[in-house]
Amino acid sequence: MNIKDIKKEFPIFDNKVHNNDLVYLDSANSSQKPKVVVDRIYDFYTKEFSNVGRSVHYLAVAATNLYENTRVLVQKYINAKDPNEIVFTKGATEAINLVANTFGQKYLKEGDEILITELEHHSNYVPWHYLRKSKGVKINFADVDENGDISIESIEKKITPKTKILAITHLSNVTGAILPIKEIIQLAHSKNIPVLVDGCQGAPHLKLDMQDLDCDFYAISCHKMYGPTGLGVLYAKKKWLEELPPYQGGGGMIGEVKKEGITFGDLPNKYEAGTMATAQVIAFGESINFINKLGIEKIEEHERELTKYGEEILRKNNSVKLIGSPKNKGSVLSFTLDGVHPHDIATILDEDGVAIRAGHHCCQILHEKLGLAATARASLGVYNTKDDLDQLNSSINKCIKIFNS
């Protein structure tokens, strides 16, 4: 498998969009799926399907083993200490809700403060917002600077004796800023503040090492990692999963259920109530195998090179204004065009088969700060090429022509 011709591993690229080759530049939203992942779902349902963790028949045992294998694959991929630190959820959103809910319930009281940043995706703000009402906590925002970056100092400035948890993105889905999270975590820990990292954009593009980062929680979105939808991962240090209460109640997460009381199951079952997204978990194992075969370092290098190329050609285009020039930038190219609204850009690009996203990208706080209602965003994945970025640029020129003629 070679990164140069990796497109052929993704069946979606066999299709035409408005009679054009698909130029998919919306991977920060959701990535396309390699054939191995799609096939794994089909094979599981046609040859191996059973519910996991309950029955003792042949299929049930086999399915349980497959399901647990992915847990180990994830553990190794992010270098967590223990497979029981990996909890499957219905998405990164649920992973963050799980922490906000259980941590809030157990540890937060009126007047406590939660620190997030102005860069956060709504899914790392709204779950914490509920605690304003239920617990009377305050949410503080670390300032984003003019480059679309968050500095350690901006975090430090907003930490108070009342700060009880820091929730922060690893990589901004709008400005592409890769935050110095290791240093930020060290700073927070020096003040006894646990840290949740929203890793939705980090996990698909950066090499991860939970033990080295030492974060308390790390949320992952599997569909952004060439995996199935309906699945997320919450990494949490074992001590937290032991200390925090369960999130949802139901089958599979219990120890003993009696009329007078209930005990809860061991890790990780305690947090996996009900029948889980079994096929997705098993197929996600193939996503990780796929990434591992290519090597995440190689993917990083490929995407870094493409991002640089994309920035270069867009900078040369006088009508384009790139949003965010952070010190360390991931493969996200947000931009605006003089005289053309991002939604019109997206519609015109779509006609050429170029798929981008336009809008606030679930980051209204950031857009307000930038003084923009919306931006256009091209985001890259392993399958993108320089040709894709050239097509982006030429379709952008078409927008300019339509609107300025």
Next chain:
Amino acid sequence: MDLKDLYQEIILDHGKNPRNLGKFENFNKDAKGHNPLCGDKVHVYLKVDENKKISDIKFEGHGCAISMASASIMTELMKGKDQKEVNELIEDFLKMIKDNPELESNLISEDDKTKLMSLSGVKKYPMRVKCATLPWHTLISAMTNKPGEVNTEKED
């Protein structure tokens, strides 16, 4: 699909130079509209006289060419219309954008119909229909003194 149907000259003209953009003193009805999916916002101001006629109408807001052009054309056509006529035009426009091939109302001239029909290109772009309808739903809200903001995700 053809982009020329969507971005007709009239749309591009009204999108770039929206008519009746701004706010005026003495408005007696107004309403705000918002599309939370894309962030488009519109604020419609009306002066409705004792005969229930719109004697003045303006709007503030920001959005794509389609939503700005739609608001611009709408305000042009509504000036001088009474409540009954306003309702008829709104209904006719919304029906045309959703199902009807043509406008049916005889309240406006053929030229104005052509102008309004320039927005029909969105029919082939289902994701963009709400851009065109947001100002119209907001006008309904202003006329009926509906409290709160129009939200495209809660309208039909």
